[in-house]
Amino acid sequence: MDTDSSTPTESGLSCARCGKPAYLQCPKCVELKLPQEGSTFCTQDCFKISWSSHKLVHPKSKLANVRSAHSEQSLDGWLYCLKNGQARTSKLPHFGWTGALRPCPISKRRLVPDGVEKPDWSIDGIPKTELNSDLQNIVEIKTPEQIELMRETCRIAREVLDAAACIIRPGITTDEIDEVVHQATIAAGGYPSPLNYHFFPKSCCTSVNEVICHGIPDARKLKDGDIVNVDVTVYYKGVHGDLNETFFVGEVDEASQQLVRCTYECLEKAISIVKPGVRYREVGEVISRHATMSGFSVVKSYCGHGIGELFHCTPNIPHYGRNKAVGIMKAGQTFTIEPMINAGVWRDRLWPDGWTAVTADGKRSAQFEHTLLVTETGVEVLTARVPSSPDVFPWLKLNHP
Structure with missing residues (x-):
């Protein structure tokens, strides 16, 4: 000194x-x-x-300074992420952007009414119960009561995602999508699980074009020809329901249509093998086989996960082939399968915000996700599409004239 x-x-x-x-x-x-x-x-x-x-006062003070800046500059909408003290500023950082997409300003954090039941991270950003739970090591078999709560919550999550899908068109911002997700969730009496989870600043994830996952809703307007994934999770009556879909914005090129359809098919084929006695690792084999045969690659950095009273827990469900996942499926387990399929290489990079994962080569990525229940005889898709779900996928129209 x-x-x-x-x-x-x-x-x-x-x-x-x-x-x-x-x-x-x-x-x-x-x-x-x-x-x-x-x-x-x-x-x-x-x-x-x-x-x-x-x-010890230094990191606390650094975080306090970031929080203070966020409060003082909230009108410009740029400071948005307190994870590891990182924040988006009005000056873009030096970074090797892999595609055409760039971060844009975001709006203020949306509020949740006092009467809504909230997870423990809603105040301080830390999922303490989740981090310390035995369910990070043991796969839970849900009780009939828990399963019924999961059905109810997943139904709400499906309705929320469908509401978001109805407004997607050129000129809409991903922040406007987040507003619809937020309002629909609290209108149903739920809490948007991503909000403040490890300091995530929004109520859903919106991943556009080369963004693989965890894109943060912001002021960028969707353009004709974009693809956008909307990832929704709802916390209701003490349990979470999680799903996502990738949507077309206006007229989309044939290559992107093939990518999105293949990703949808990867999830459907993976779900078709779910039943008691199947090894978790088999999910990745099925997905990898179909994606590879279609000329696409499978992201390895992110996987499906157990879900219920915890947002994320065991089992982990890799989506790529030759993975080393341990364990077999048993009746009463609930988990997600959510393949992320890339048009180019499988590798990813993380933006300086600490959240936005993008393809390493800047080519497009698509994703679909369902929350599943293993039954005695097979599988129940808790977040399945319902008759009122918007008719947005051309291949479903072909199957149901």
């Missing part, structure tokens, strides 16, 4: 350790612009002795 022009020299300051007159300030505190009180020391020795405890 060295003194400089910003180091206090007035004896009115006291050493944070021993209380003697202080003349030196912690350089990290200077960098973070922290108050001199509590960050000054009389000698290098006192500073060194105090370092193990004093350094």
Whole structure:
């Protein structure tokens, strides 16, 4: 620790350790612009002795500064993500963008009424129950009561996604999609599970073109020819229901249509093998076989997951072939299958926001997801499309004239 022009020299300051007159300030505190009180020391020795405890104020203060900036600059809509202290600013960071998409401003965090039951991360962003649960190691067999709650919640989640699908067209922003998801969720008495989960700032994920997953709704207007995935999870009566679909925006080129249809088929083929006694690893084999035969690749960084009273838990369900997932399916288990299929290479990159996963080569990606229940004889798709679901997929029209 060295003194400089910003180091206090007035004896009115006291050493944070021993209380003697202080003349030196912690350089990290200077960098973070922290108050001199509590960050000054009389000698290098006192500073060194105090370092193990004093350094703990730095990350807390850094996060506090980000929160403060978020509050002060919320009108410009750029600061949006507190995960690991990261934030989107009005100046784009130096980053090797892989495609044409760029981050845009987002709106203020949407509010949830007091009467709605909320998960434990709704206040501080940390899913404490989930992180400490035994269900991260043991696959739960749901009780009949839990299963009935899952059915009800997944039905609501399906209705919310269908509401979002109805407004997708050129000129709509992904933030407007998020508004529809948010309002439809709370109107049903639910909480949008992604909101503030590990500080995620919005109520759903919207992944456009080269974005694989976890895209953050923002002010960018959807363009004719885009594809957009909307990922919805609802928390209702203590359980979660999770699903997503990839939609066409206006007139979409043939290659993108083939990608989206193949991804839909990958999920359908994977669901068709779900029943007691099937190994989890088989899901990836089925998906990988169909995607590869169609000339596409399967993302390996993200997988399906157990779900219920926890948003994410065991089992993990990889979507790629030759995976090493351990275990077999049993009646009463609930989990998601959610293949992410790329037009080019399977590898992904993460934007500086810490959330947005994009294809490494900038080519397009599609995804579909359902929450499933393993039954005694097979599978029940808890988030299945219903007769009122919007008619947006051409291949379904061919099957149901």
